Amino acid sequence: MTQIAEVIVDVPTMQTNRPFDYAIPASLTKQISPGMRVVVPFGKRQLQGFVVAITDQSSFEGTLKEIVAVVDLRPVLNHELLQLSQWLAQSTFAFWISCLQTMLPSVMKASYEKTVRLEPTADPKLATELFQGKQEIPFSEATNLTSAHKLLQLQKEQQVEIVYHVNNRAHKKMLKGLLPTKSVAECEALKANLTKSAKKQALLLAYLTSVAGQTEAIAYQQVLAAVAVSRETLRTAAKKGWFKEVAIEQYRDPYAGHTVEHTRPRVLTAEQAAAVTQISQAVKESQNEVYLVEGVTGSGKTEIYLQVIQDALKLGKTALMLVPEIALTPQMVNRVKGRFGERVAMLHSGLSTGERYDEWRRIERQEAQVVVGARSAVFAPLSHLGVIIMDEEHETSYKQDDMPRYNARDVALWRAKYHNCPVILGSATPSLESRARAQKGVYHLIRLKHRVNDRPMPEVTVVDMKNELKKTTEGNFSELMLTQIRQRLIRHEQSVLMLNRRGFSSFVMCRDCGFVLKCPNCDISLTLHMDTHSMKCHYCGHEEAIPKVCANCHSHKIRYYGTGTQKVEAELKELLPTARILRMDIDTTRRKGAHEKILNQFGQHDADILLGTQMIAKGLDFPDVTLVGVLNADTALGLPDFRASERTFQLLTQVSGRAGRADKKGEVVVQTYNPEHYAIQLARHHDYEGFYKREMTLRHQGNYPPYYFTILLTASHEEENLAAKKIFQLMNQLKPVLSQKAIILGPTPRAIARVNRRYYYQMVIKYKNEPNLNAELTKIMQDNQETKKGIQISIDREPLSFI
DNA sequence: AGCACGCCGACT
DNA sequence: GTCGGCGTGCTC
Numbered sequence: 001m002t003q004i005a006e007v008i009v010d011v012p013t014m015q016t017n018r019p020f021d022y023a024i025p026a027s028l029t030k031q032i033s034p035g036m037r038v039v040v041p042f043g044k045r046q047l048q049g050f051v052v053a054i055t056d057q058s059s060f061e062g063t064l065k066e067i068v069a070v071v072d073l074r075p076v077l078n079h080e081l082l083q084l085s086q087w088l089a090q091s092t093f094a095f096w097i098s099c100l101q102t103m104l105p106s107v108m109k110a111s112y113e114k115t116v117r118l119e120p121t122a123d124p125k126l127a128t129e130l131f132q133g134k135q136e137i138p139f140s141e142a143t144n145l146t147s148a149h150k151l152l153q154l155q156k157e158q159q160v161e162i163v164y165h166v167n168n169r170a171h172k173k174m175l176k177g178l179l180p181t182k183s184v185a186e187c188e189a190l191k192a193n194l195t196k197s198a199k200k201q202a203l204l205l206a207y208l209t210s211v212a213g214q215t216e217a218i219a220y221q222q223v224l225a226a227v228a229v230s231r232e233t234l235r236t237a238a239k240k241g242w243f244k245e246v247a248i249e250q251y252r253d254p255y256a257g258h259t260v261e262h263t264r265p266r267v268l269t270a271e272q273a274a275a276v277t278q279i280s281q282a283v284k285e286s287q288n289e290v291y292l293v294e295g296v297t298g299s300g301k302t303e304i305y306l307q308v309i310q311d312a313l314k315l316g317k318t319a320l321m322l323v324p325e326i327a328l329t330p331q332m333v334n335r336v337k338g339r340f341g342e343r344v345a346m347l348h349s350g351l352s353t354g355e356r357y358d359e360w361r362r363i364e365r366q367e368a369q370v371v372v373g374a375r376s377a378v379f380a381p382l383s384h385l386g387v388i389i390m391d392e393e394h395e396t397s398y399k400q401d402d403m404p405r406y407n408a409r410d411v412a413l414w415r416a417k418y419h420n421c422p423v424i425l426g427s428a429t430p431s432l433e434s435r436a437r438a439q440k441g442v443y444h445l446i447r448l449k450h451r452v453n454d455r456p457m458p459e460v461t462v463v464d465m466k467n468e469l470k471k472t473t474e475g476n477f478s479e480l481m482l483t484q485i486r487q488r489l490i491r492h493e494q495s496v497l498m499l500n501r502r503g504f505s506s507f508v509m510c511r512d513c514g515f516v517l518k519c520p521n522c523d524i525s526l527t528l529h530m531d532t533h534s535m536k537c538h539y540c541g542h543e544e545a546i547p548k549v550c551a552n553c554h555s556h557k558i559r560y561y562g563t564g565t566q567k568v569e570a571e572l573k574e575l576l577p578t579a580r581i582l583r584m585d586i587d588t589t590r591r592k593g594a595h596e597k598i599l600n601q602f603g604q605h606d607a608d609i610l611l612g613t614q615m616i617a618k619g620l621d622f623p624d625v626t627l628v629g630v631l632n633a634d635t636a637l638g639l640p641d642f643r644a645s646e647r648t649f650q651l652l653t654q655v656s657g658r659a660g661r662a663d664k665k666g667e668v669v670v671q672t673y674n675p676e677h678y679a680i681q682l683a684r685h686h687d688y689e690g691f692y693k694r695e696m697t698l699r700h701q702g703n704y705p706p707y708y709f710t711i712l713l714t715a716s717h718e719e720e721n722l723a724a725k726k727i728f729q730l731m732n733q734l735k736p737v738l739s740q741k742a743i744i745l746g747p748t749p750r751a752i753a754r755v756n757r758r759y760y761y762q763m764v765i766k767y768k769n770e771p772n773l774n775a776e777l778t779k780i781m782q783d784n785q786e787t788k789k790g791i792q793i794s795i796d797r798e799p800l801s802f803i
Numbered sequence: 804a805g806c807a808c809g810c811c812g813a814c815t
Numbered sequence: 816g817t818c819g820g821c822g823t824g825c826t827c
Binding site for chain 3: 043
Binding site for chain 1: 804
């Protein structure tokens with residue numbers, strides 16, 4: 001009976017979002033298995049696809065086509081990851097093929113090429129005129145020289161053939177090497193037969209004697225370094241059969257040249273030790289539990305992670321540790337590499353595609369048992385997972401904002417369930433979703449109340465910028481901030497200044513009283529739309545005129561708010577001409593490695609002040625930094641997002657953690673127009689629990705997460721009215737399916753309504769329990785593909801940004 | 804996504 | 816008459 005493979009083909013559309021059946025030719029039956037990539041005919045073309053199952057019958061009525069080739073010797077996706085891909089596709093409303101591809105290094109995605117090949121029977125004139133003596137030319141080149149029609153005609157006349165190529169872009173770095181085949185005795189015999197003048201060959205044979213019996217291949221490089229013979233001697237020796245010449249696969253080592261200092265486990269505090277004991281027990285007993293580790297910066301979360309990993313390794317299990325991209329600093333990498341050495345694989349955006357592929361293969365071959373990486377590392381092909389760790393669990397970068405729109409936290413929880421292993425979610429400022437689950441007892445809450453060595457928390461001073469403006473002319477620096485920076489300059493200590501760029505000039509605020517215009521229906525800040533010269537709420541669509549006077553204090557100093565890093569740098573240079581300033585923002589860190597370079601410079605005290613955007617809030621730990629200044633704490637508060645307070649609290653807490661070390665006390669100065677705002681006041685007192693309680697009350701009142709689930713639906717079209725029409729139609733389609741308890745916000749135009757010549761309209765569904773919602777949303781995705789007409793629809797489950 | 808098929812207007 | 820524009824439907 002012929003075997004049949006169910007294949008997901010590389011065509012990301014709704015119509016092809018299902019397995020297609022292919023016959024497995026007899027020659028391939030032995031080597032093919034689910035999780036392998038294959039090349040299959042699809043229409044006229046050839047495509048790459050993934051075998052997701054093997055069966056012996058098909059419901060397809062026609063005759064099945066045969067699989068052309070198998071790409072992999074071994075499956076690139078195991079049973080777990082195949083199942084995960086299916087779940088991911090369903091839960092994020094993405095194409096299955098997109099999910100399969102995001103789980104693998106990008107080089108494993110096929111590239112396609114279309115060429116025209118000359119048939120032997122062709123007119124000789126064609127060979128010179130069109131093909132210029134070549135046998136095969138790219139299709140695009142052919143159409144440049146002649147018309148597409150003419151080519152088709154030539155194809156019908158069997159003068160040319162149109163060929164579709166599927167290229168594998170992943171290339172392994174190969175080295176030539178030798179594999180010893182002769183025994184010691186054989187080597188001695190060969191040596192005895194040599195003429196006296198054959199000194200080099202004698203040397204080589206002596207070497208071969210020393211490695212006789214070794215089953216591992218030795219790279220030529222290594223041989224040449226050990227023995228004074230030339231490449232040519234090796235070549236002739238190989239011909240004579242003294243050894244076997246083999247190709248050795250070489251991993252690109254992204255850390256070559258870096259020396260990593262070996263580190264030992266540190267002595268734990270009582271709190272840390274209790275945490276490690278509890279979690280390691282769960283690792284040992286394969287319990288699928290989630291531990292939320294809530295601890296301020298400096299409470300030693302990383303050491304807990306490392307020791308739990310160590311315990312997992314001792315049990316022969318593996319560990320996955322996820323870290324936000326910006327926190328993957330050399331300091332962080334060295335700490336893990338220093339502890340586990342060769343057993344660690346790193347996956348982050350700093351690697352070249354080739355290096356990433358090599359790290360992935362080291363994991364896949366079980367040569368690495370610990371994986372540290374950013375979002376996509378959650379798909380690392382580790383088997384026997386003992387623990388999954390997600391540091392800075394609240395970070396929004398764990399959510400991917402294009403297809404598939406997955407949150408690495410959900411994937412981590414899924415994998416932990418599959419492997420029956422614990423998950424550690426760590427943060428100084430947990431997301432309300434996670435903290436609330438800990439409250440309900442779904443997660444175990446582990447609170448670290450003390451810092452290692454009982455270091456005091458830095459003192460935070462809040463400066464009310466409304467008063468400052470009355471004192472001086474408009475500027476970004478308060479008197480206190482300047483005094484503090486000057487003090488650091490005198491003491492040869494360093495300062496870190498953060499300019500919050502979130503919500504840059506998108507909202508209007510009164511400079512006298514800090515009043516921000518809010519929507520009367522939603523209690524969400526209104527967004528300034530310069531295109532329509534109005535203030536809009538893009539939750540409910542409310543619109544009003546841009547105010548000329550403050551509705552609260554009738555001041556005329558109401559304006560949109562924001563400033564750039566360059567401007568601040570210039571201002572700072574004028575105020576403090578002697579200070580050496582380093583600027584770190586998107587502009588100065590665009591080049592690869594620039595980020596690291598700036599931090600190194602600052603670490604070597606090449607500058608007194610580091611001025612930057614949010615990116616400086618994480619991962620940097622410099623002993624001489626005793627002042628952290630936040631220039632504008634409240635810009636994010638003005639954002640039309642119910643998570644605005646949460647973000648502000650998290651950011652302030654995080655930057656505060658950058659100030660001061662064991663020996664030098666740190667200070668934090670926060671400038672704001674909203675000094676009484678609870679997010680700022682509670683951050684000032686390092687009171688996460690207080691913030692959690694306060695914010696939960698507000699979320700409860702506003703019917704927001706974690707009390708409600710959310711879905712963001714977006715429709716876009718080049719013509720505004722068509723996009724609007726579609727979103728209203730979708731709302732009408734969904735309404736009858738939803739219960740009375742579901743809340744629909746909108747539809748409204750998106751804050752930046754037009755992007756890339758397309759208009760965007762969106763609506764938000766808030767719900768608690770809607771059994772029919774998933775099916776209807778899936779239907780919407782399918783229907784839309786059939787009646788497209790230029791309309792694009794996207795569905796985002798639990799979006800982290802509503803802008 | 805491509806590619807074919809089909810139908811319509813604009814030309815050698 | 817035919818070339819080439821794009822709307823529609825299919826790919827195991």
